[in-house]
Amino acid sequence: MRVALVSMYTPHHEETGATIRMRRTAELLAEHGHDVVVLCAKWWDGEVIEFAQNGVTYHRVTDSPASGRFASRVPFALREVKPDVIQVTSFPPSCVTAAKAAARFLRVPVVADWWTRDDRGGSRSYRRAAKAPHAVLAPSEMIRTQVRELGASVDATHVVPEPIDMDLVREAGVQERADVVYARDLDEHANVESFLLALAELRDKDWDAVVIGDGTERSNAEQTARDLRIDDRVEFLGELSADEAVPIMKGAHVFAQTATREPFATNLLWALACGCVSLVEYQARSAAHELVEGRERGSLVTSPQELADEIVAARGFDHRTVDEDFARYDSRQVVSQFESVYESEIDDFGFF
Template identity: 60%
Template sequence: MRVALVSLYPDQRRSDGATARARRVAEGLAGRGHDVSFLCAKWWEGPLGSFSQNGVEYHAVTEEASARAFASKLPFALRRVGPDVIHATNSPPSQVAAARTAARVLRVPVVVDWWTVREHDTDRMVQRAAQTADRVIAPSELVKTGVRERGARADDVTVVPGSVDIDLVRSVDVDNRADLVYARRLDERANVETFLLALAELRDREWRAVVVGDGPEREVAMETAAELRIDDRVSFLGSLSPDEFVPILKGAHVFAQTATLEPFARELLWALACGCVGVVEYQAASSAHELVENCDRGARVTSPQELAHEVRAAARHDRASINKAFAGYDHSHVLDTYERVYEDERGGYGFF
């Protein structure tokens, strides 16, 4: 199958949850033998208009990350690629409209992978993106609800969760350096202070904690830990690769999820797959609670005090280094779902 991934911002240029998801899907499909073209703003050096990496052929629609220029040139780029299906990220929404224009000529479906609405996305264009896609893919029920509120029909929205490498979880050794783990990009939505306040409530207990991730709020978090006088028991490890991160999760007992914005809590998924007890602070703009709703090694809380209580209560669970209940979130299973969605939508255009 010829798949065209459309995202003004590739993960190599601006990494966030949406771009990382698009890159994983592109590389996963290429690994299965699909012909994958990734149409984006140029991120590599040199005069070449295309660049191949990990089986994916990247095509520079524009030199700079200009949403207007990208949308104007995208239909011509898509016609040159000639895909069987167009897969576009939802932001900026102008690229969805441009993909729709090309799709009418090519007679192929447009699948929109929805993550979140960015600051400069206008309501009119966001609604147009939600309503004109042949299929919208959402990473969680929370995001699905948001897309429906933008005008998409319920039957046109499919939940396809994030994925992790279960083979990696099975194969790596256990790193016992931490009992408690927090992991996420440390930005204004990280809310890592709730985790640190809960740790301060547990001063009388023996524990070791790590914070994994980097970002503009890292220094503030480190200062907070010092002010709470727990900095000698909390290690800030920065960003880690899965090969470094997973062993720590396998050795930990509790993972705390407190971020205020999370379309899909992938770090929490890693932790649950590694056998951690997941304690999630409920947030209106976070889908993290969905992962622990029916999980016996999970709990939802609403305050640092409740989080501390659930950490204490986690002692009733034996330590574990893998939870087989999350095997369905493996990369292979999630890619199966993407392929089914593509084939179903292509069927609507007379291919099957």
């Protein structure tokens, strides 16, 4: 299948949840035998129109990101690549409607991948973008609900989560570096303070903790640990690859999720697959609770004090290093979900 992914931005322009998901999807589809081309603003050097990386072809639409110019040129670029299906990221929303216009002439379906609503897009544009595609993919039920509130129909929306590599989880070693783990980009939504405040409540207990991740708020988090006088027991490891983080999660007993904004809690999913007892501080703009609701080895909390109490209670659970319940999130399973939506939309489009 020839798949065109339309995304003005790539991780080479800016690393966001949406661009990282786009690249991951493109590379997974390519690994599973699909012909994948990403229509984007140019990020490579030289004058070539196309650039190949990790099995994916990147096709220049504009020389730099500019939503108006990019949207106006998307239909012409799509005619050049002649895809069987078009998948477009939801930001900028003008690109979704541009892709839909091109699809009418190409007679192929358009699928929008909706990570979250970017603050740089206008309400009216997002409403048009939610209604335009033949199908909308969301990483979580929370995001699916948001898209439906913008006008997408129930039947047109599908949850396709972020993937993990279960083979890596099964085969990785165990590194007993910490009892409690926090892992996430340390940006303005990380809310590491709640995690650290909970640990400070447990000064008289025997524990060690690590924080995995880097970002603009790391220095503030490190200062908070010093202010709480727990910096000798909390190690900040910076950004780690999955190969590096998984052994630490397999050696830990508890994973804490406190971020205030999370369309899909990928690091939490890795921890759950690694057998961690996972504790989630409920946040209105986070979908993390969806992964632990109803699970014996997971709890929802609403404050640092409750988080501290649940960390202590987690000692009542046995230590595990793999949880096969989460094999359904393996990359092979997630790719099949993308393929199922594509095939269904192609069949329906051909019928009508």
